[in-house]
Amino acid sequence: MNMEGPLLYFGEGMLACFLGTIPFGPINLTVVKTTVDYNRLRGTEVALAASIVEIFEALIAICFGLVISAFLESNLLIRLLIAGAFIGLAVFVFTRQSDPDLKDSRAEERSFFRKGLLIAALNPQAVPFWIFALAAISQYFQFEYVGIYLAAFLVGVFVGKLLALYGFVVASSYLKAHLQQSSALVNKLLASILLFIGVSQGWNAVAALSA
Numbered sequence: 116m117n118m119e120g121p122l123l124y125f126g127e128g129m130l131a132c133f134l135g136t137i138p139f140g141p142i143n144l145t146v147v148k149t150t151v152d153y154n155r156l157r158g159t160e161v162a163l164a165a166s167i168v169e170i171f172e173a174l175i176a177i178c179f180g181l182v183i184s185a186f187l188e189s190n191l192l193i194r195l196l197i198a199g200a201f202i203g204l205a206v207f208v209f210t211r212q213s214d215p216d217l218k219d220s221r222a223e224e225r226s227f228f229r230k231g232l233l234i235a236a237l238n239p240q241a242v243p244f245w246i247f248a249l250a251a252i253s254q255y256f257q258f259e260y261v262g263i264y265l266a267a268f269l270v271g272v273f274v275g276k277l278l279a280l281y282g283f284v285v286a287s288s289y290l291k292a293h294l295q296q297s298s299a300l301v302n303k304l305l306a307s308i309l310l311f312i313g314v315s316q317g318w319n320a321v322a323a324l325s326a
Contacts, residue, residue, distance in 0.1 A: 150291065
């Protein structure tokens with residue numbers, strides 16, 4: 116088998132996912148917050164979980180993207196629930212007090228992998244992003260996502276996501292070491308992003324209803 120084909124699909128998935136992860140959003144800011152509050156290992160757990168979820172989100176976009184997009188656009192209740200979840204997360208992050216003496220014990224009790232799964236699964240931008248990305252790619256390449264080519268693409272998605280998020284882990288370690296009150300700063304930034312996503316989702320849902 117000519118390996119140029121699978122490698123091309125792998126590179127496509129990796130590059131698209133890497134570039135799509137760089138802008139600040141709930142997932143990379145959660146990785147930053149977890150690394151600053153705890154350590155690199157905990158931040159990497161969140162990154163690994165989010166990277167696994169990204170595989171399924173890309174696959175959903177390939178198989179059912181347009182159907183799901185239309186469903187979300189027409190289902191007001193789902194959109195309001197997603198908006199409420201993000202607003203609730205924003206309030207929780209903003210009001211949560213960090214106690215350095217309890218961080219180690221909390222880290223042992225909590226599943227940061229589960230936290231990454233939850234934040235990534237709730238992200239309302241993931242499937243629409245992949246629908247847009249795949250549509251843009253199709254303007255230049257005629258790809259068929261089947262068999263080994265689909266597998267190569269999804270592996271690329273995983274690798275691209277993990278590389279980008281691990282970059283945030285490394286940057287967060289530097290932030291933690293060189294900036295006082297870094298945890299409070301990241302808390303406020305993450306809460307602001309979550310609140311913005313929640314409010315914008317809710318506003319769009321209500322605007323669509325009144326249109």
